[in-house]
Amino acid sequence: MxxxxxxxxxxxxxxxxxxxxxxxxxxxxxxxxxxxxxxxxxxxxxxxxxxxxxxxxxxxxxxxxxxxxxxxxxxxxxxxxxxxxxxxxxxxxxxxxxxxxxxxxxxxxxxxxxNDGDLFVYGEALAGFLPYVNSKLAEAGSAKRYKKLFGVTLGTGLGGGLVADGELYIGDNSNATEV
Missing domain, CATH: 3.30.420.40 (ATPase, nucleotide binding domain)
Incomplete structure (x- = not known):
């Protein structure tokens, strides 16, 4: 979609x-x-x-x-x-x-x-940093494309998230990347 x-x-x-x-x-x-x-x-x-x-x-x-x-x-x-x-x-x-x-x-x-950290990283993987980096690689003529992104969030607390191959990884307890 x-x-x-x-x-x-x-x-x-x-x-x-x-x-x-x-x-x-x-x-x-x-x-x-x-x-x-x-x-x-x-x-x-x-x-x-x-x-x-x-x-x-x-x-x-x-x-x-x-x-x-x-x-x-x-x-x-x-x-x-x-x-x-x-x-x-x-x-x-x-x-x-x-x-x-x-x-x-x-x-x-x-x-x-x-999770806020998960959604931050998911957004960056779908429509932010990851597509941006991959577009710059394409413009430079590189065949390399990144499919994984890990991020850390800092706010009132500390969190993180991981996306691999377009899928948000939450683990078996929905807290896989909590810091």
């Missing part, structure tokens, strides 16, 4: 320990301005209310119904099931919170949650 020709709206969230940053995406581009709200890291009810508020503000700004919600969360979790737990910079989620289910019930769209 070519994301640049995808007319569906996807709401995104970068869930950091200090702030939650919400963005709407369409055709591989950001729609309007982002919404930034304090993350409420020590109060689960307030944190979930803030997440809902941020997505509702985006929907109001863009005036379109989203097709899905997809966002990045820091630290280890059961990402395939959308369960957040033991996130160091968001202690309110300790013990396990089925956040994907909560948001699917609220917004009636599919919700996909993954």
């Amino acid at each position: 070519n994301y640049e020709n995808d007319n569906r709206v996807v709401l995104t969230l970068d869930a950091g320990g200090t702030n939650f940053v919400f963005v709407a995406m369409k055709n591989g581009r950001q729609l309007g301005e982002s919404v930034r709200l304090p993350s409420q890291p020590n109060d689960l009810d307030k944190a979930i209310a803030t997440i809902k508020e941020g997505f509702y503000k985006l929907i109001e700004k863009i005036g379109e119904k989203p097709a899905a919600i997809s966002f990045a969360f820091p630290g280890p979790a059961d990402y395939p099931k959308g369960i957040i737990y033991n996130v160091g910079n968001l202690p309110a989620f300790a013990g396990g919170v089925a956040l994907a289910d909560i948001l699917e019930d609220e917004f009636k769209v599919p919700v996909f949650i993954n």
Whole structure:
């Protein structure tokens, strides 16, 4: 699928320990301005209310119904099931919170949650650094093309990600490249 020709709206969230940053995406581009709200890291009810508020503000700004919600969360979790737990910079989620289910019930769209470091590297592998390097190699007449990318993220915490042959590697516990 070519994301640049995808007319569906996807709401995104970068869930950091200090702030939650919400963005709407369409055709591989950001729609309007982002919404930034304090993350409420020590109060689960307030944190979930803030997440809902941020997505509702985006929907109001863009005036379109989203097709899905997809966002990045820091630290280890059961990402395939959308369960957040033991996130160091968001202690309110300790013990396990089925956040994907909560948001699917609220917004009636599919919700996909993954690790922030993984998604950063995946984006760079699909549409950022890796294609750029490979295009420069092609321009120089080289047959060499890179298919693997490892990256490290620095923010409130430290994370990482690995993409090999276009596939995000998360390991058997969805935390393979956590630093």
